[in-house]
Amino acid sequence: MPELPEVEVTRLGFADRIRGARLHALALGKPLRWPLGVDAQQLAGRTVRGVRRRAKYLLIDLDDGSFILVHLGMSGSLRLLDAPSAPGPHDHADLHTSAGTLRLHDPRRFGAVVHCAGEADPFARKLLGHLGPEPLGDDFDPRAFFDALRRRRTAIKPALMAGDLVVGVGNIYASEALFMAGIRPTTPAHRLSRARSDRLHAAVRAVLARAVERGGSSLRDFVGVDGAAGHFQLEAAVYGREGLPCPRCGTPVRSLRQAQRSTFFCPRCQR
DNA sequence: AAAAGCCCCTGGATGC
C-alpha cells in the first residue's frame, strides 16, 4: 500500500541513477488505470532531467518540459534493472533507458503511467492541481491546518486522508499519526483544539519522516527500487494490530471501519 | 457544496 513514504523511498532509490539517462523505449503490458496519453514511440530519445514527487505521484521530468507521471496505486512497485529479464505476468510497464530498465510491477493495476505535456497539461492539472500541502514541506503550516480542520464536519481520520488538508497520508499512516497524537480517529475534525491540532500536525510529519527513514512499510508486497523490503511495519503501533497490546499502555488495540476503510486505535491512549 | 458511497483490480485468507 504505497503511501507517501513508500513513494518517496522509491524516488530516492532511482532518481540519482536515472538522471541524465536517455530513453530508448517504453513497453506497456496490460492496461493500467489510465492510458499513456501519447504514442510511446514519441518518448524515444528524450533525456531524463530528474524525478520529483508530488503527493503520491512520481514525476519523471524530461528534457522537453514534459514528464511521465507514475502512480503506484495499491500494489505497485518500481524496480530499476540493469539487465531486464522477460516481464512477468504483473509487470505492466518497462521504461528502457541508458541507465537501465525502470519496471512497474503492479498486480492489481490501480497504478498508472501517463505522459503529460507539461504543468499546463489538462490531465496533469486535473490530478495535481488541487492537491493540499506536502506534509514534509514548509507549506504545511500548523495555523492553516487548524483553520482547515475547523471547517470540516467529518471525523478526523477521513479528513486527514482526503488530500486537501495534507497529501500523502493513507490508511496506515493516518492511524499511526492519530495514535502518536493521542487523538481518537472518530473525533469530529472541527472539535480539535489548537493544541491537539498542533500535536497532530507534528505527528503527521514525524510518522512520515520516520517511515521514509525506515524504507517504508512492506505490509504486503511493497519493495524499494533495489527489491529490498521496508521495515516501518515493524514499528507500527496500531495499524493491523487489532487485539494486540498497545505499545504504550498494553490495552488491546481496537479496530473499526470509517469510510469503507479499517481504522486501528488504542481506546485508552486516544481520546 | 460537502460528504458519503461506488468502482476499478487481483492475490491471499477464510469458510464450507
Add this chain to the structure above:
DNA sequence: TGCATCCAGGGGCTTT
C-alpha cells in the same frame, strides 16, 4: 482439495 466469498485500499467519479 476446491470453490465461493471477503478483504486490502488510492482516488476519481457519482450520488445524496
